[in-house]
Amino acid sequence: MTHPPQDAYARRAVTPVLCYPPETLPAVDLDGYLRARNGAPCTARTIVPPRDARCFDVKAGQVFRITSVDGPQVGDLNLWSAQDVSERFYSGKTRALHGTHLDTGDRLWSSFPHLRPMATIIADTLEWYGFDEFGGGVHDVIGTRCDPYTGRLLSGDDYHHCCHSNLTRALADHAGLTLREAEPLVHDVLNVFMCTGFLRGTGQYFMKASPVRPGDYIEFFAEIDLVGALSACPGGDCSSEHSSDTAVCHPLLIEVYTPATQPSGWVSPAPSGYDRSHGR
Numbered sequence: 518m519t520h521p522p523q524d525a526y527a528r529r530a531v532t533p534v535l536c537y538p539p540e541t542l543p544a545v546d547l548d549g550y551l552r553a554r555n556g557a558p559c560t561a562r563t564i565v566p567p568r569d570a571r572c573f574d575v576k577a578g579q580v581f582r583i584t585s586v587d588g589p590q591v592g593d594l595n596l597w598s599a600q601d602v603s604e605r606f607y608s609g610k611t612r613a614l615h616g617t618h619l620d621t622g623d624r625l626w627s628s629f630p631h632l633r634p635m636a637t638i639i640a641d642t643l644e645w646y647g648f649d650e651f652g653g654g655v656h657d658v659i660g661t662r663c664d665p666y667t668g669r670l671l672s673g674d675d676y677h678h679c680c681h682s683n684l685t686r687a688l689a690d691h692a693g694l695t696l697r698e699a700e701p702l703v704h705d706v707l708n709v710f711m712c713t714g715f716l717r718g719t720g721q722y723f724m725k726a727s728p729v730r731p732g733d734y735i736e737f738f739a740e741i742d743l744v745g746a747l748s749a750c751p752g753g754d755c756s757s758e759h760s761s762d763t764a765v766c767h768p769l770l771i772e773v774y775t776p777a778t779q780p781s782g783w784v785s786p787a788p789s790g791y792d793r794s795h796g797r
């Protein structure tokens with residue numbers, strides 16, 4: 518243990534400064550998105566079986582909805598640009614820009630050198646949850662994804678239906694890749710419906726039973742052409758454990774909706790305009 522300096526109290530009492538004030542981000546016209554989305558027909562449906570994953574295609578201007586069916590279930594979401602799978606969802610930068618848990622009006626940003634919105638959240642029936650007394654919230658970008666490597670590290674066992682493996686198999690099947698080619702493209706997720714936080718005092722990552730119930734959904738407007746993949750986590754509602762066949766698991770439903778018109782004034786965002794000279 519180190520000894521606190523004499524001015525420890527004063528140093529701790531310094532007021533925090535928001536790293537990325539929300540008002541400095543490009544404005545989101547939520548009403549415009551909702552007007553375009555209103556009445557749009559469902560044009561594709563995919564059921565994600567428990568302890569497995571499926572891919573889905575979404576064009577820029579379409580909307581996709583993830584719905585809880587049958588029982589509480591957490592989903593792990595990956596997104597890639599349909600034109601270039603090296604452009605993928607960047608959970609760390611999304612967390613820095615919007616916070617640890619996402620909500621209506623927040624965006625899912627893509628990796629460097631692109632850094633553009635891939636999707637915008639336009640509806641969420643769990644918005645009421647906010648943050649609970651433990652500091653837990655839903656739809657986090659703090660977890661990574663359950664995976665067989667950490668499972669082996671901690672238990673010594675090999676489990677093949679972690680979200681990482683489910684997403685790898687789904688992408689390989691969808692894109693015609695080998696498992697070895699697909700695996701490095703799988704990335705840190707949006708934990709859909711998962712309830713997580715950090716324990717105050719120790720900062721340790723925790724999870725608790727998801728408040729999601731059948732019929733709850735979260736809806737995204739696709740800003741660019743996307744390939745998505747969703748895993749129905751082997752942790753089920755993530756109330757106890759994952760990386761095993763112990764938890765009760767349920768399917769998840771993915772629906773794509775095709776609006777007749779685009780939101781007024783909307784254009785699919787271009788990649789970052791930074792010239793990539795990096796000072797040379």
Ligand SMILES: [Zn+2]
Pocket residue numbers: 593662663679680681749750751752759
């Ligand atoms: Zn998982």
